Amino acid sequence: MTNKEVIEALYAAFAAGDIPAVTALMADDIHWSEAEGNKLADRSPYKGPQAVVEGVFQRLAEDFETFEVEIDTILSEGDLVVTAGRYRGTGRANGITIAPRIASFWTVKDGKIAAFQQHVDTLILAQAVGGPE
Numbered sequence: 192m193t194n195k196e197v198i199e200a201l202y203a204a205f206a207a208g209d210i211p212a213v214t215a216l217m218a219d220d221i222h223w224s225e226a227e228g229n230k231l232a233d234r235s236p237y238k239g240p241q242a243v244v245e246g247v248f249q250r251l252a253e254d255f256e257t258f259e260v261e262i263d264t265i266l267s268e269g270d271l272v273v274t275a276g277r278y279r280g281t282g283r284a285n286g287i288t289i290a291p292r293i294a295s296f297w298t299v300k301d302g303k304i305a306a307f308q309q310h311v312d313t314l315i316l317a318q319a320v321g322g323p324e
Contacts, residue, residue, distance in 0.1 A: 194299035195267040198274060201304065202262055210248060214240035218303040223247065228313035230254075230320060254320040255280040260293075270305075272297040278311065282319030291315040 192200070197216055204212035217240040225232040225247065234246045251258050262276035274295045281288045291312045298306035 192302060193267070194270065194272050194297075195265055197299050197302060197304065198265060198267075198272045198297050202260060202274075205260060210244060213248075214244060216304055217243065218300070218305045221304055221306065223307045224309065226309045226311050226313055229309065229311065229316055254283055256283045256286075257281045270298050270300055272299055278316075280319060284320065287319045289315050289319045 201213055201216050204210075204216070219239060221238070221240060221243065223237040223243045224235045225237075231247055231250055234242070237243045237246045258278065258280040260276060260278055262274045264273075264275040266273045274293075274297065276293055277290050278293055279288075279290045294310040296306075296308040296310070297304055
């Protein structure tokens, strides 16, 4: 599988709700960094797949009634894969619907995701779920 295909598989598994398939694509020592200002950045970088599941995925499920990732661009060069698209979600607490543009930087080594860096308008996320003061 190419590095681009690894990331495509990750997004497909996430869309299907198959978290075991998502984590199977991650290196044991993955470093996952949420955007500065994001509520979920409080524990960044998350180290290891279990930390990502507990600190990111489970908290997203708590904060959002619905949450989807739409990717419209994938660029791959060496170990780096860059994706662009949108998050679409509805906040559980207040019903606010959001659709911020995103860019993500993925490092893929030996067929496994070694690192993730999120870029998103954190003010838009905070409107739906709150954020750091």
